[in-house]
Amino acid sequence: MSRTDGPGPELTSRLGYLLKHAQLRMAELNTKALAPYGIDGRELGVLFVLAGREPTSQQQAAQRLGIDRTTMVAMLDTLEGKGLVARQPDANDRRRNVVALTDAGQDTLRRATEASDAAEREFLAQLGPQAAQQLRNSLQTIVTHPEQEQS
Amino acid sequence: MSRTDGPGPELTSRLGYLLKHAQLRMAELNTKALAPYGIDGRELGVLFVLAGREPTSQQQAAQRLGIDRTTMVAMLDTLEGKGLVARQPDANDRRRNVVALTDAGQDTLRRATEASDAAEREFLAQLGPQAAQQLRNSLQTIVTHPEQEQS
DNA sequence: TATTGTTATACTCTATAACTATA
């Protein structure tokens, strides 16, 4: 990941470049921070989605994360293998699995979240509290309220 | 890419989630904007790196982009196939190729950049000019001045 | 017929290792 710069048309100030490399750095920091808990950032995302909610099917969890249900199958296989989540056939609709955190999963979620919070602080370390909060807000606006379709 | 939200521990306010989805949206907008010119965002990045500089070897171009030299080979194969760049053996060091934009490449770079600028404006459309500029600045700070190693 | 979970498969992006030609 070189950051060598030169003059010229400034590749490094294009939003596409900046977002890609920012995302790579955040993912790196998360991976490092979460390693002691045996999970990565994507898996923490799954734990998040399963936490503190009514019973959740695999498909619902996938939709909340914005990933395909077939991808969710593999993620749950892994997390179940680690003893962090449990699948249970839904009594009301036997096509479904109800997926829930195990006790170990709850514990890992709590501790891994703290580690990830620290990783986020490191990511933002150069920014100052106001700019950091602004960055969060702006990203949230963009991600959750993308522009209306304006045909 | 679902954006269905619920209450709970707020997956959607984690930086990892926000950056990933913001990056996906920007890439999507770029792809759409650049399609008329027959390139995608990554290829535009290569054109950027090759523009307005002294002669550049494949390896130098790869380093500036932060990608592997083997990845650069494939990108240049594609761009050369489209007639946008040309390889020429370096007379001074015949191991190297000097890579440069063709006239068509210069033209495509100019027009594709305008299209990409429009895509960036669409990406930022919900933000207001000040927040948009702040977002750029913050990302640039993070990407180009990541925290000092602090053992 | 439609939906859920699953499997098999394939595609994209990227990197590592090894080859070649030069230095």
Place this chain on the structure above:
DNA sequence: TATAGTTATAGAGTATAACAATA
């Protein structure tokens, strides 16, 4: 010996298509 470009290959990460069980 070391470097630039190349090729073959492999590994993530993700999606599409098809299948079984259930609705």
